[in-house]
Amino acid sequence: MEYKVTDATTGNTFMADENDSLFFAMRRKHEGPITYGCGGGGCGACKIEILDGNFEIFKKMSRAHVSEQEQDSGIVLACCVKPKSNLTLKKFSQK
Amino acid sequence: MAIVKTIRPGLIQIRVLDLDETLEFYKNVVGLDEVGRTSDGRVMLKTYDEFDHHSVVLRKAEEAGLDYVAFKVMDAETLEQIKVDTEKFGYAVEEATDEQPGFGKRYSTKLCTGHTIQFYNEVELAADYPMLKNPDPWKEEPRGMRAQRFDHLLCYGPNIAEAERYFIEVLGMFAPEVCNTEDGKRFATWLTGGNKAHDIAFVEYEQPGKMHHFAFYLQDWNDIGHAADLIGKNRVKRDVGPTRHAITRGQTIYFFEPSGNRIETYAGGYAAYPDNPQRVWDVAEVGRGLFYYEGELIPSFLSVVS
Numbered sequence: 043m044e045y046k047v048t049d050a051t052t053g054n055t056f057m058a059d060e061n062d063s064l065f066f067a068m069r070r071k072h073e074g075p076i077t078y079g080c081g082g083g084g085c086g087a088c089k090i091e092i093l094d095g096n097f098e099i100f101k102k103m104s105r106a107h108v109s110e111q112e113q114d115s116g117i118v119l120a121c122c123v124k125p126k127s128n129l130t131l132k133k134f135s136q137k
Numbered sequence: 138m139a140i141v142k143t144i145r146p147g148l149i150q151i152r153v154l155d156l157d158e159t160l161e162f163y164k165n166v167v168g169l170d171e172v173g174r175t176s177d178g179r180v181m182l183k184t185y186d187e188f189d190h191h192s193v194v195l196r197k198a199e200e201a202g203l204d205y206v207a208f209k210v211m212d213a214e215t216l217e218q219i220k221v222d223t224e225k226f227g228y229a230v231e232e233a234t235d236e237q238p239g240f241g242k243r244y245s246t247k248l249c250t251g252h253t254i255q256f257y258n259e260v261e262l263a264a265d266y267p268m269l270k271n272p273d274p275w276k277e278e279p280r281g282m283r284a285q286r287f288d289h290l291l292c293y294g295p296n297i298a299e300a301e302r303y304f305i306e307v308l309g310m311f312a313p314e315v316c317n318t319e320d321g322k323r324f325a326t327w328l329t330g331g332n333k334a335h336d337i338a339f340v341e342y343e344q345p346g347k348m349h350h351f352a353f354y355l356q357d358w359n360d361i362g363h364a365a366d367l368i369g370k371n372r373v374k375r376d377v378g379p380t381r382h383a384i385t386r387g388q389t390i391y392f393f394e395p396s397g398n399r400i401e402t403y404a405g406g407y408a409a410y411p412d413n414p415q416r417v418w419d420v421a422e423v424g425r426g427l428f429y430y431e432g433e434l435i436p437s438f439l440s441v442v443s
Contacts, residue, residue, distance in 0.1 A: 078437035081374035083154055084201030084397015085441045102154040104397065104443070106200035121397075 045125040049074050050093055050132040058125050063101070064090070065121035074120075075133035081121045088120035095129035142215050142309035143330030146337060147189055147260065148207035148237065149287055149351055152198035153396035156180065160195055162394050166371055167353060167402075168281030169193060172263065175236045184353065185275055186285040188266045190239025193287055201397045201443040203348035206290055206337070207243060207255035208308065208330070216258045220244050222307045239263075248303065250294025251345025282364040282402055284353035289335050289403070291349040293342035293442050298323040300339055310336065313409040314384050316418040316426065324420045327385060334385035334406035340439075347442040350391060352401035358388050364402045368392050377428060377435050382406075384418065384426040391438075398443045 044057040047064065056073035058064055065081060065088045068074035079087035086107030093116070101122040108119060117134055153159040160180050163169045172181040172191040181191035189209070196204060210216050223230050223246050233243035233255050241259025248254060268276060294300070301323065304310040313334060316325040327335040340349065355361055361379045368375050368390070376399060378390035387406035393399055418426045424434035 078441065080201075080376075080393040080397035080399065080441055080443065082201070082393050082395050082397030084393070084443040087437070087441050104154060104200045104202075106202070 045095075046128045047074065047125060048128075048130045050130050051075060058129075060124055060126065062124065063121050064088075064097075064123055064125060064129075064131070065119075067125075068120065075131075076120050079119075079121055083119055083122045086119065089134040090118060090120045090131045091134050092116040092118060092123075093130045093132065095131075096126040097123045097129060098126050099123050140211065140331045142210055142219065143256075143336070144209045144211060145330070145333075146206050146287065146289065147209040148192055148194070148240070148255070148257075149290065150179070150194040150196055150204035150206075151348075151351070151398055152200055152202050152204055153195050153394075153398070154198070154201055155395060156195060156197040158395045162373075163193070163195065164281075166281050166367055166373065167394075167400065168279055168284050170265070173238065175238065177236070181238065183263055184284045184286055185277070185279050186267055187287070188262055189260045190263050194237070203252065203290070203292070203346070203351075203443075205245065205253040205255055206351075207240075207257055208336075209260065210256050210258050210308075213258050216242070216244065216256055219256050219307060223303075226303055226307050228303070248294070249296045249299045250292060250339060251347075252292050252294060252300075253346075282353070282367055283355060283360055284402065285356065286354045288352045288354040289333070289337060290351040291338040291340065293340050293347040293349050294345045295341065295343060297326055297339035297341050301326045301328065304328045304337070311409075311411045312415060313407075313413065314416040314418070316384075316420055316423050318420050325418075325423065329409045332408050332410070334387065334409050342442070344442075348398065349442050350399035350401045352403045355402045355404045357404050361388050361390050361402060361404055364390050376437055376441070377431075380428050380430045382427060383429040384416075384423075396443075399441070 058067035076088040169182040180195045182193040228246045233245040239261040243257040310330040314327045327338045374393040376391035
């Protein structure tokens with residue numbers, strides 16, 4: 043099953059498979075705000091904010107990069123989450 | 138060239154997010170052997186070609202990255218001298234108290250770059266070590282990437298010029314190769330205590346205590362290609378390579394293990410001699426220095442650390 047992912051910053055959309063991490067979906071499609079990272083939840087380079095939609099955290103994320111509070115508010119590492127519905131996201135930026 | 142004080146980085150403890158998945162990777166893809174577990178559940182590993190009790194320890198944690206690296210030094214006297222000289226240099230020293238089976242006294246200190254390093258002299262031989270009498274290259278055919286030894290690591294942190302001075306003045310190491318910014322400040326340094334091109338390297342970075350990668354030595358370019366095959370087969374997140382460094386001249390491939398720590402498998406490299414002149418890179422040319430075939434920097438390489 044594929045879901046539509048919208049990059050809130052650019053308005054661009056791409057399809058992501060529910061069995062792929064958002065990170066690998068972005069890498070594969072050359073779409074979305076993230077272009078590189080460790081893919082293992084360790085480096086924090088793929089930190090995103092999910093603004094709308096359902097997702098599954100399937101892999102442990104380094105607490106050096108995502109706090110529990112952030113996780114609860116949809117701030118995650120793209121390499122550790124899979125889409126479970128259409129999603130709107132943007133690259134995380136420090137407020 | 139005789140080693141003066143520091144023989145090699147002989148022990149590294151790494152934080153991993155998922156112990157089972159990451160351990161499986163180190164054993165079956167990199168090809169390390171599991172030596173055993175500590176009482177608190179850390180896993181000890183070594184390569185087939187190392188003599189000492191163990192060289193790599195995985196600790197399950199909430200963050201990936203480096204706990205510490207430990208250097209084996211020449212003898213007990215050198216160990217005590219390094220303690221005294223480290224304190225004179227201005228870094229506090231304490232005896233390491235965490236359990237490392239097989240290892241004798243270890244001293245621990247924290248560098249200005251935020252990295253914890255340790256020193257030891259005594260370590261028991263491993264239960265299973267390479268043959269000594271009429272030795273075959275290996276007893277059992279090596280698995281996975283056929284890693285031969287834990288070779289070196291690259292640390293990111295602030296004030297690497299001071300760290301370089303510490304390794305030279307206190308640990309008797311030298312820097313065969315360095316890279317400077319336009320205004321002449323140190324951007325990167327490669328340091329060795331013996332003939333290897335590097336035992337440890339540093340890149341100047343705002344955040345302290347970060348690990349860019351640690352490396353295993355492979356036999357040659359053929360084994361780098363074999364490692365690349367295993368990366369493809371196992372869908373490992375490759376970072377860079379196979380390629381060649383102009384800096385150290387090594388042949389290389391970089392990838393990430395399942396907890397996001399970057400590993401290098403490295404072969405070749407020049408023999409470093411302390412009497413040879415130092416090679417110097419301008420930061421504008423460092424892309425070519427690191428990735429000689431690509432001729433340019435790879436964006437993930439300077440900014441992704443654990």
